[in-house]
Amino acid sequence: MRTFYGTELSNPLMLGTAQYPSPAILEQAFRDSGAGVATVSLRREGGAGQTFWQMIQDLGVLILPNTAGCHTVKEAVTTAHMAREVFDTKWIKLELIGHTDSLQPDVFQLVEAARILTEDGFQVFPYTTDDLIVGERLLEAGCEVLMPWGAPIGSGRGLNNEYALRAMRAEFPDVPLVVDAGIGLPSHASHAMELGYDAVLLNTAVARAGEPQLMAKAMALAVEAGRLAHEADPIEARDMAEASTPVIGKAFLS
Amino acid sequence: MSDFSVIGAGVAGLAVATELVARGATVDVYDPAGPPGPHGCSWWAGGMLAPWCEYENAEEPVLRLGQEAIGWWADKTDVTFAGTLVVANARDLPDLRRFSRRTEGFTDVGRGEIAQLEPDLAAFGKGLYFEKEAHLDPRKALADLHAGLVEKRVTFHQTEAPEGLGKAIDCRGLSARDFLTDLRGVKGEMLVIRAPDVALTRPVRLLHPRLPLYIVPRGDGVYMLGATMIESEDSGRITARSMLELLSSAYALNPAFGEAEVLEIGVDLRPAFPDNLPRIRRIGGRVYANGLYRHGYLLAPAVARGVADLVLDNKHSEMVDEDRA
Numbered sequence: 001m002r003t004f005y006g007t008e009l010s011n012p013l014m015l016g017t018a019q020y021p022s023p024a025i026l027e028q029a030f031r032d033s034g035a036g037v038a039t040v041s042l043r044r045e046g047g048a049g050q051t052f053w054q055m056i057q058d059l060g061v062l063i064l065p066n067t068a069g070c071h072t073v074k075e076a077v078t079t080a081h082m083a084r085e086v087f088d089t090k091w092i093k094l095e096l097i098g099h100t101d102s103l104q105p106d107v108f109q110l111v112e113a114a115r116i117l118t119e120d121g122f123q124v125f126p127y128t129t130d131d132l133i134v135g136e137r138l139l140e141a142g143c144e145v146l147m148p149w150g151a152p153i154g155s156g157r158g159l160n161n162e163y164a165l166r167a168m169r170a171e172f173p174d175v176p177l178v179v180d181a182g183i184g185l186p187s188h189a190s191h192a193m194e195l196g197y198d199a200v201l202l203n204t205a206v207a208r209a210g211e212p213q214l215m216a217k218a219m220a221l222a223v224e225a226g227r228l229a230h231e232a233d234p235i236e237a238r239d240m241a242e243a244s245t246p247v248i249g250k251a252f253l254s
Numbered sequence: 255m256s257d258f259s260v261i262g263a264g265v266a267g268l269a270v271a272t273e274l275v276a277r278g279a280t281v282d283v284y285d286p287a288g289p290p291g292p293h294g295c296s297w298w299a300g301g302m303l304a305p306w307c308e309y310e311n312a313e314e315p316v317l318r319l320g321q322e323a324i325g326w327w328a329d330k331t332d333v334t335f336a337g338t339l340v341v342a343n344a345r346d347l348p349d350l351r352r353f354s355r356r357t358e359g360f361t362d363v364g365r366g367e368i369a370q371l372e373p374d375l376a377a378f379g380k381g382l383y384f385e386k387e388a389h390l391d392p393r394k395a396l397a398d399l400h401a402g403l404v405e406k407r408v409t410f411h412q413t414e415a416p417e418g419l420g421k422a423i424d425c426r427g428l429s430a431r432d433f434l435t436d437l438r439g440v441k442g443e444m445l446v447i448r449a450p451d452v453a454l455t456r457p458v459r460l461l462h463p464r465l466p467l468y469i470v471p472r473g474d475g476v477y478m479l480g481a482t483m484i485e486s487e488d489s490g491r492i493t494a495r496s497m498l499e500l501l502s503s504a505y506a507l508n509p510a511f512g513e514a515e516v517l518e519i520g521v522d523l524r525p526a527f528p529d530n531l532p533r534i535r536r537i538g539g540r541v542y543a544n545g546l547y548r549h550g551y552l553l554a555p556a557v558a559r560g561v562a563d564l565v566l567d568n569k570h571s572e573m574v575d576e577d578r579a
Contacts, residue, residue: 046493
């Protein structure tokens with residue numbers, strides 16, 4: 001079992017806390033899904049988000065503060081420090097936006113910020129692309145978790161590049177990997193887990209669903225199904241039918 | 255001595271006082287900040303009476319209770335019955351489809367109809383038209399309620415409510431969190447601009463996955479742009495980012511907004527309970543009406559009715575919490 005900086009997750013679903021219709025619905029989504037981790041943003045709230053952050057802490061799950069909305073190393077480092085104070089955790093989801101439309105991570109700044117934060121004692125969860133070399137550089141910088149995107153944030157497109165995500169799993173067999181961003185449907189989440197990923201992080205798909213609590217539960221079930229399927233060692237796909245009953249004795253040559 | 259003391263002269267307090275007086279009770283109003291003004295968050299509101307649009311991201315009571323608001327306000331202030339137009343840029347059409355699935359009370363409109371409704375938005379090819387919605391000018395509405403109450407011999411005390419006041423109804427918004435511990439502030443930032451080159455006749459909402467905007471015409475080329483929704487309780491400032499986002503969304507709606515003059519910047523905190531729905535709660539001898547969130551004008555009439563039902567007829571509406579000792 002791969003752990004996240006030594007912590008085993010009770011449930012491999014990581015849920016974001018933005019964009020819900022209300023905090024009450026957010027809480028219900030966590031309760032109904034049993035999600036193991038809550039990500040929470042600080043950048044935009046400034047120093048005055050205490051009441052909301054307390055509600056997140058009261059959920060009783062692991063808190064993974066993030067640097068959402070940061071575009072520079074300096075911003076991200078400052079936000080991480082604030083997060084450590086507010087939530088009393090070394091965990092930080094490092095998000096460094098490089099492009100306004102795709103919200104694609106700026107991987108160059110990401111590596112730099114990861115190094116700075118690791119040296120400063122943080123345990124960094126980097127939101128990255130599915131590029132293997134970037135992954136390697138992040139590990140060199142001290143990250144012990146990688147979080148490649150499935151698709152751009154909030155796009156709900158699922159796993160855009162399954163090949164790259166498979167390659168990443170194969171390249172980093174001992175590193176906990178999380179598909180972060182792009183999940184729209186439970187089948188996407190399940191797909192990530194079937195590939196052998198250790199967790200799935202999502203926000204918009206649940207928060208902006210018509211019934212967030214229902215979608216949260218659906219995601220939790222999907223993540224669990226995908227995890228079990230991976231453990232069960234699925235069969236290989238093949239081109240021709242493989243009869244599950246013997247064909248001898250039937251006139252198959254006629 | 256009056257039958258009731260209403261504490262707080264924002265939209266909630268004035269609506270409650272108006273409703274009580276209309277039902278024959280006598281009322282005094284206490285607010286140390288004086289008559290309605292920039293010190294209260296209802297001063298900075300959009301004034302959209304838009305229950306169908308709001309229902310897209312709110313729970314059912316907002317749709318149902320909000321429908322009471324249009325008629326209630328029309329009796330007391332100027333209400334413009336012009337509907338709401340919701341549009342999205344071509345790349346954000348999935349948001350428009352989602353919006354339409356989540357609510358009701360609209361018709362789909364295409365390029366020709368949009369151009370007819372709002373010629374200055376002729377660049378948009380698809381939208382939703384909520385014909386039954388209306389809007390008002392919040393500051394005029396507050397002033398009209400205030401004047402109506404003064405006319406009915408309601409005394410406004412520019413002081414703190416004295417201790418041990420009998421039959422007090424506390425409508426202080428976020429200031430009441432000393433007793434309402436589950437109340438929080440949700441930051442909202444808005445701008446008032448003058449753009450004489452743009453002629454919009456009804457509230458318009460531009461959908462965007464990250465920067466949704468509404469714009470409400472106030473007449474004479476003046477528009478209110480709103481509003482951010484941030485889980486922060488810092489009411490002191492607008493951030494450069496919020497201002498950029500509001501203005502660039504307006505610019506995306508019609509580039510002529512780029513030439514607008516910025517008249518006002520508003521920042522305040524909306525009082526909200528965890529489910530973002532209003533509550534009427536009795537604690538000790540005092541009745542609290544609070545948590546109108548972003549629905550001050552939309553839900554104040556229903557809350558006022560609920561308060562009057564409770565204190566005059568001991569009738570418990572759905573907004574009444576369990577009574578607390």
